[in-house]
Amino acid sequence: VQLVESGGGMVQPGGSLRLSCVASGFTFAEYYMTWVRQAPGKGPEWVSRISFDSIPFYANAVKGRFTISRDNSKNTVYLQMNNLKPEDTALYYCARGYGSDYKGQGTQVTVSS
Numbered sequence: 001v002q003l004v005e006s007g008g009g010m011v012q013p014g015g016s017l018r019l020s021c022v023a024s025g026f027t028f029a030e031y032y033m034t035w036v037r038q039a040p041g042k043g044p045e046w047v048s049r050i051s052f053d054s055i056p057f058y059a060n061a062v063k064g065r066f067t068i069s070r071d072n073s074k075n076t077v078y079l080q081m082n083n084l085k086p087e088d089t090a091l092y093y094c095a096r097g098y099g100s101d102y103k104g105q106g107t108q109v110t111v112s113s
Contacts, residue, residue: 001025001102003094008107011084019079019107021094029072034099035079037090037109046099047092048079062088084111 007019021033035047048068049057056068067080077094093106 001096003096003102003104005092005094005104005107008092008109010110010112012113013085013111015084015111016080016082017084017109019081019092019094019109021077021079021104023075023077023094023096026096028075031096032098033070033077034095034097035068035077035092036095036099036103037088037092038106039087039090042090044099045090049098050077081109084109086111 002024003021005021007017011017030052032049032051034049036044037047038044047059047062048066050068050070054070065083070077089111090109091106092109093104095101095103
């Protein structure tokens with residue numbers, strides 16, 4: 001199983017980023033996929049999850065600003081992040097299933113003016 005995230009970077013407050021996670025080594029279409037973030041000095045925080053049939057779920061902290069989606073033909077899950085805030089600064093990684101299974105190395109998102 002391999003999960004590779006990309007798309008992170010540094011943006012100003014109010015900006016946008018789109019994260020991608022390409023999966024391999026398993027039947028992607030059969031699994032929920034989860035985005036988790038971890039800020040410096042804090043524990044992991046669940047951000048969003050998408051079912052195998054593309055039903056999305058969001059943490060209250062990101063609801064209305066983030067959109068999760070998936071393309072099963074490309075084995076890829078996305079996280080569109082709009083109206084970013086400094087408190088969104090974290091290492092973002094995707095995980096298979098509900099977040100306690102395999103996960104990637106992560107991509108850094110920094111929101112700062």
